[in-house]
């Protein structure tokens with residue numbers, strides 16, 4: 001029996017405030033849930049393709065369930081078998097049907113933006129809404145290119161949800177240079193391009209995660225990537241190709257693994273193993289950063305599965321971390337990991353400087369502000385600017401002893417619980433429910449490794 005089972009039934013711990021207490025070294029092996037980005041795409045692409053798509057390792061979190069619900073509402077058959085595999089039956093590209101209810105995407109920006117791309121290439125209307133966090137997030141970044149392709153939108157000021165859109169089966173192919181480094185915007189345009197007349201090209205000068213490109217290829221779609229004169233990537237997709245259902249093996253999510261990794265690193269003497277973690281180089285900026293900070297992270301048994309590199313991660317906390325300057329060019333490959341890096345930096349010796357963080361202001365919460373405010377309350381010395389954060393670590397965890405507002409942001413919630421495993425005084429979060437969007441067994445998994453989490 002684990003410490004948590006002894007303490008209480010864990011399921012209701014996700015519905016209220018939660019406290020992390022000083023835990024000592026973490027030990028053991030933990031199976032991190034499936035990659036969220038890939039899980040969304042596997043369900044969406046399976047619903048667009050002809051025939052059966054079989055998915056192993058799907059993340060069974062709320063965000064992904066919202067994607068499944070939307071694809072079902074547009075005619076796909078999606079279910080989980082007794083064998084634990086998810087199966088998705090689609091009708092082939094261009095054959096989605098109009099949803100007869102509002103699509104409530106909950107907390108999930110990825111579901112919303114990618115689905116807008118999919119709807120843009122179909123002659124159907126759809127209404128999107130979401131929770132209090134999602135309705136604040138900017139949708140103009142996908143609306144602008146999708147309007148150029150022929151979709152029409154009626155939303156709130158600034159293109160925010162709730163909004164209604166209408167797609168077309170006569171979408172125009174476009175060439176579009178991304179104004180922000182965003183895999184969601186890139187993917188939305190590519191997905192609209194699947195059903196457009198001609199070849200759609202997205203140009204990105206800062207490489208973002210390429211799961212859409214890799215997985216579309218697995219579904220039989222020809223996606224090309226060429227270098228432009230200024231060394232940007234031009235990703236092209238011709239409309240009207242066939243998409244055929246396939247088997248998708250989703251690896252463990254490196255963004256979720258990051259919480260266990262940093263928890264181990266800030267509790268000296270920890271030794272943990274995380275099998276089958278995705279190590280796509282466009283996702284592993286945090287790991288490069290932690291290694292530069294002096295972390296012992298070993299990538300064992302590297303291999304490629306379903307077009308994506310994976311490895312077993314072994315983490316040993318044998319010496320304190322050191323502060324560094326994080327290269328700005330690395331930001332897109334660790335865009336979701338700055339909250340947990342800020343926790344690592346708060347326990348490191350010396351100053352960690354993070355720049356180029358403007359996008360953190362428009363995630364599930366204003367992550368820059370939420371981290372700076374919460375870390376200060378825990379006794380961390382730091383400075384924050386419009387798009388940067390500097391943290392002065394003392395080589396020891398800060399004192400803790402604060403109640404943190406999580407603002408419907410799963411990564412803020414988990415980051416502060418991780419911090420609380422190392423601080424002298426407990427750290428509490430006001431609401432653990434957002435954790436279920438991306439890491440539905442976080443409390444159990446962390447407790448099994450030795451973290452002290454509870455009411």
Ligand code: S3P
Nearest residue numbers: 037110181182183184185335336
């Ligand atoms: C995601 C892309 C990133 C990331 C998000 C998932 C994706 O968002 O923050 O959690 O699956 O494409 P942006 O594209 O807005 O940077």
